[in-house]
Amino acid sequence: MNMIFIFIGAITVFLDMRILTRYGLVALPFVGVALDIAAMWLKAFVSPLFFWLHIPGGGLFVLIFIYVFFKAIAEMWLDQSTIT
Numbered sequence: 001m002n003m004i005f006i007f008i009g010a011i012t013v014f015l016d017m018r019i020l021t022r023y024g025l026v027a028l029p030f031v032g033v034a035l036d037i038a039a040m041w042l043k044a045f046v047s048p049l050f051f052w053l054h055i056p057g058g059g060l061f062v063l064i065f066i067y068v069f070f071k072a073i074a075e076m077w078l079d080q081s082t083i084t
Helices: 002-013 019-045 048-077
Strands: none
Touching: 002 019, 002 048, 019 048
């Protein structure tokens, strides 16, 4: 998981977008994993209903990964005038 975060962060830093957007795209996967881990502990010690937090926690990481992947592919292979 750590290597995936490093690769996603390194790719995100070089994308053509505003700096605050890049900061958010680097930070949001960590928020998703923290939410996923919090759901695991809350589920065990507070209530079994916290298992629903696994879905947005994992989904946040997946959505950011997919967005960064397709944005990087588009910037590498498509004409730059068609991206904006």
